[in-house]
Amino acid sequence: MPVRRQPRRTSEVTSSVWPSGGRHLWPSGGTSAAQSHARGHLVYAAGGVLAVQTERGTSIVPANRIAWTPAGFTHRHRAHGDTDMRIVFLTPSLARLVPDRPAVFLASGLAREILLALTGPGPGPEPGSGTGGDRDATPGRSRPARTRLLRVLVDELREAHEQPLHLPExxxxxxxxxxxxxxxxxxxxxxxxxxxxxxxxxxxxxxxxxxxxxxxxxxxxxxxxxxxxxxxxxxxxxxxxxxxxxxxxxxxxxxxxxxxxxxxxxxxxxxxxxxxx
The missing domain is CATH 1.10.10.60 (Homeodomain-like)
Structure with a gap:
């Protein structure tokens, strides 16, 4: 018998976005419009569960998984439970090191902490303002620091096994x-x-x-x-x-x-x- 969904606890999306990534606080049931990006991106649900839908199928991203969507793939996001979504874009040189199709990876403790460090609140300038004139920097971190963290993150993903949480369409x-x-x-x-x-x-x-x-x-x-x-x-x-x-x-x-x-x-x-x- 179908189960009735729980009512929403919040009513609107709260977003902090900058060129290299961002953070979106979604209410349960919140859905993004269809979109695509010039750079591939990683998404992680620090709270709640996130669904990522592309023409290839749907990936479910619980707390211990990271989803990858390559550049150019039209996709939608949907929140199940109030969801704290983190997003990090990869440069083309780093994107070449991960699959050229949507995938889900196990989130190691280190990968999780890097994603939170790259997208969480920091003591530095507001999102999008950059550091020292660098608009693409994560808030509170310089471009070189962010680049080092991203390299380690991609290394962690390459060592991780892909997870069977992508349901092909x-x-x-x-x-x-x-x-x-x-x-x-x-x-x-x-x-x-x-x-x-x-x-x-x-x-x-x-x-x-x-x-x-x-x-x-x-x-x-x-x-x-x-x-x-x-x-x-x-x-x-x-x-x-x-x-x-x-x-x-x-x-x-x-x-x-x-x-x-x-x-x-x-x-x-x-x-x-x-x-x-």
């Missing part, structure tokens, strides 16, 4: 129809055969399309979708048991095991970390 009309049904009801237990009958496509054809177009099986894709939905519900304050059933698991134990395998911590600990600040 189908292009084939038959896959899109299946995806639409599962997005509308993540708890659905329908088999691929049953879904295929509903849209007039064979099981073998759909299985091949999932492998060839999305690089995963139907069951892997559906599990990924359910984990995405679970992160959203947990960010909205729902408990583990209710989230498990809303996302299609038959019992909380199997949900906890699947969630921990993907996210690296239990739903309860994740929820406490997000709401026990």
């Amino acid at each position: 189908p292009r084939d009309d038959r896959l899109r129809a299946v995806a639409r049904m599962l997005h509308e009801d993540p708890a659905s237990s329908a088999t691929l055969t049953e879904l295929g009958k509903a849209i007039g496509a064979g099981t073998r054809t759909l299985s091949r399309l999932f492998r060839d177009e999305l690089g995963m099986t139907f069951y892997e894709w559906r599990t990924q979708l359910r984990i995405h939905h679970a992160l959203v519900l947990l960010a909205d304050g729902h408990d583990t048991t209710r989230t498990a059933y809303a996302c299609g698991w038959t019992n909380p134990s199997s949900f906890i095991a699947a969630f921990t395998d993907v996210i690296g911590t239990t739903p309860g600990r994740y929820r406490t970390a997000r709401h026990g600040r």
